[in-house]
Amino acid sequence: MGINTDRSLTACTEAIEELARAVTMNPTIILTVLLVAASASEQGDSKRSFSDLGCMGVYDKAKFARLDRVCEECYHLFRESVVLTSCRSNCFKNEYFAGCVDALLLRKDQQRLDTMVDLLYGKRR
Numbered sequence: 001m002g003i004n005t006d007r008s009l010t011a012c013t014e015a016i017e018e019l020a021r022a023v024t025m026n027p028t029i030i031l032t033v034l035l036v037a038a039s040a041s042e043q044g045d046s047k048r049s050f051s052d053l054g055c056m057g058v059y060d061k062a063k064f065a066r067l068d069r070v071c072e073e074c075y076h077l078f079r080e081s082v083v084l085t086s087c088r089s090n091c092f093k094n095e096y097f098a099g100c101v102d103a104l105l106l107r108k109d110q111q112r113l114d115t116m117v118d119l120l121y122g123k124r125r
């Protein structure tokens with residue numbers, strides 16, 4: 001290797017060592033990196049779940065969470081795994097979801113929930 005290459009390699013090594021010292025001295029940096037990574041992973045999981053359920057509309061985390069919560073509460077009411085799976089199927093656009101809305105006494109919210117389902121479900125050809 002030439003003199004310039006050796007100097008560049010030495011400078012890179014020193015920079016990496018300095019960064020490693022800074023990270024080990026400051027646990028806040030480590031925690032921040034971990035929180036950002038966890039948040040990105042969680043959002044990716046939610047979006048994956050969104051498309052796995054057949055949703056083809058606009059992803060809205062709050063609306064998706066609200067509809068999913070209806071299915072979760074319905075599952076806790078009946079304690080049958082088929083209820084949870086069926087309620088979520090076809091992006092919440094099914095008879096199980098409608099039955100859960102009735103069982104949970106959410107008829108007063110029916111129109112708002114239907115609007116959320118339509119937005120997440122999306123347009124079909």
